[in-house]
Amino acid sequence: MANELEKENAAIAAMEYVEDGMTIGLGTGSTAKYFVELLADEVADGLVVRCIETSEQTRRLAESLGVPLIPFEQVERIHLTVDGADEVDEQGQLIKGGGAALLREKIIANASDHMVVIADPSKQVERLGAFPLPVEVTPFGYTITAKIVYDVLVASGIDKPRVSLRRMEGQELLVTDGGNHILDCHCERIPDAEALAARLSNIPGVVEHGLFIGLTRTVIIGNENGATVFE
Ligand code: 5RP
Numbered sequence: 001m002a003n004e005l006e007k008e009n010a011a012i013a014a015m016e017y018v019e020d021g022m023t024i025g026l027g028t029g030s031t032a033k034y035f036v037e038l039l040a041d042e043v044a045d046g047l048v049v050r051c052i053e054t055s056e057q058t059r060r061l062a063e064s065l066g067v068p069l070i071p072f073e074q075v076e077r078i079h080l081t082v083d084g085a086d087e088v089d090e091q092g093q094l095i096k097g098g099g100a101a102l103l104r105e106k107i108i109a110n111a112s113d114h115m116v117v118i119a120d121p122s123k124q125v126e127r128l129g130a131f132p133l134p135v136e137v138t139p140f141g142y143t144i145t146a147k148i149v150y151d152v153l154v155a156s157g158i159d160k161p162r163v164s165l166r167r168m169e170g171q172e173l174l175v176t177d178g179g180n181h182i183l184d185c186h187c188e189r190i191p192d193a194e195a196l197a198a199r200l201s202n203i204p205g206v207v208e209h210g211l212f213i214g215l216t217r218t219v220i221i222g223n224e225n226g227a228t229v230f231e
Contacts, residue, residue, distance in 0.1 A: 006120035007084075010222030011035040013229060014082045014118050017218070020048050023075055025108040026062055027083025028055040028101035031118050035082045040065035052078060054108050055101035056177050081112040085119050086131040086210070092117070092219050092230070093193050097134030097210030100166070100176050106208055109215045116218040124221060129158075129190035134166070134210040135183040135200060142181050145205035149183055152203065156196045162186040180207050 011034035018024065018039065026036055036058065043049065043066060050070045053059040062069055083105055087095040094117065096102050109115045137145045146163050153161040166174040166182040173181050190196055190211075197211040219230040 003120050003122070005224055006222035007031040007118070008034045008222065009224070009227045010118035010120065010220045011038055011082075013220045013222070013227035014116050015039070015042070017080055017082070017114065017116055018042070018047070018049065019079075022079040023050045023052065023070070023077060025078050025081030025083070025112050026051050026053050026058050026067070027081065027118075028058050028105060029084040029099045031084035031120065032058065032082065033061060035118060036061050036067060037065065040067050043067055052108060054083065054105045055099065057099070057101070075111075078108060078112040080114045080116065081109050082116045082118060083109065085117050085123055085212075087125045087128050088117055088119055088123050088216075088219055089125055089128055089193075092216035093128060093214075094212035094216060095128050095131050095133055095210050096212055097136070097182070098131065100134070100174060100182055102134055102210045103136050103176065103178050103180070103208045106212060106215070109212060114218070115216050116220060117216050118220045118222070120222055127189055128193050128211070129187040132164075132184040132186045133190070135185055136176055136178070136180045136207040136209070137183055138180055138205050138207060141205050142183075145203065146183050148203050149185065149200065149206065152199045153185055153187060153196075156199060157191040158187045158189070178207065
């Protein structure tokens with residue numbers, strides 16, 4: 001499938017940034033999975049790296065492939081993080097959290113010297129917002145927090161937003177790796193992502209949101225023949 005090839009080619013291009021001795025943040029999702037698999041091949045061939053995972057899903061994958069993981073508490077420096085995105089705009093601003101891993105993803109991206117985003121062309125947007133923005137909230141008071149998030153979206157110029165609680169297939173509320181819930185904020189179009197990010201971060205009960213502003217240094221968009229790198 002073209003989409004899978006595009007994702008894989010983005011991950012192949014990201015391998016150019018990997019160096020022996022690095023501590024590497026491993027992203028979450030179907031694109032980041034290709035990167036973890038490629039890294040595992042290099043580790044099998046003698047590459048020495050230590051990795052830190054952004055989710056339990058990625059931890060299980062890395063462990064199954066023999067990619068060495070270290071506890072976050074032992075990490076003093078993360079040289080490189082490679083992760084996917086749900087949307088990426090021309091400034092490298094992102095929406096992330098489609099896989100519910102945004103909290104650890106943002107902690108690790110923020111702590112990294114170099115954040116590389118890998119994606120297929122369907123993730124490129126002129127303006128963020130068509131993908132529902134994930135907001136991670138504490139279970140305590142989540143219904144009130146959802147109302148306040150809605151008000152903040154309206155105050156941020158979003159026309160008729162819709163805020164829904166993410167559920168599992170069995171309809172029970174999704175619980176993240178951090179034990180929280182996810183509000184999916186249907187915005188269609190976010191006029192000022194940076195301003196909205198600041199407002200959401202100010203709401204008590206919001207643990208983190210999926211707007212990644214000023215964290216990305218490199219964006220790699222895969223295509224059927226290779227990849228385009230934006231620095
Ligand atoms: C998980 C994420 C993922 O990076 C994002 O959802 C993209 O996933 P995929 O590569 O499967 O499209 O933010 O929380």
